[in-house]
Amino acid sequence: MEGWRRLWVFVKWCVSIAAGIYSAGNLAAVAPPATNDSGFPVFMGAALAGLITFGFLSALEWVYRGFRPLVSPTAEPPATPAREARPTPHPHTEQKNVERL
Numbered sequence: 256m257e258g259w260r261r262l263w264v265f266v267k268w269c270v271s272i273a274a275g276i277y278s279a280g281n282l283a284a285v286a287p288p289a290t291n292d293s294g295f296p297v298f299m300g301a302a303l304a305g306l307i308t309f310g311f312l313s314a315l316e317w318v319y320r321g322f323r324p325l326v327s328p329t330a331e332p333p334a335t336p337a338r339e340a341r342p343t344p345h346p347h348t349e350q351k352n353v354e355r356l
Contacts, residue, residue: 275305
């Protein structure tokens with residue numbers, strides 16, 4: 256499931272950056288030439304649009320996880336080895352015991 260979560264974070268970043276670029280283009284096109292001397296207002300508008308988009312997608316993810324847990328409740332715990340299992344002897348020690356008989 257970790258792979259899907261990484262993909263979702265990647266999609267959130269891409270959509271947020273795309274929203275920021277789109278809003279920056281619109282702000283630069285709409286702004287009068289006299290106020291367009293510095294790019295700071297355009298940058299802040301783009302950053303704000305990207306932040307709002309990322310926050311909205313994160314809120315959607317939060318709501319979705321509230322209804323669907325990430326770990327399935329039917330998953331079984333890993334099997335534990337039997338306590339009575341006898342360890343296999345080392346081949347060299349087994350051969351010495353056979354030679355003594």
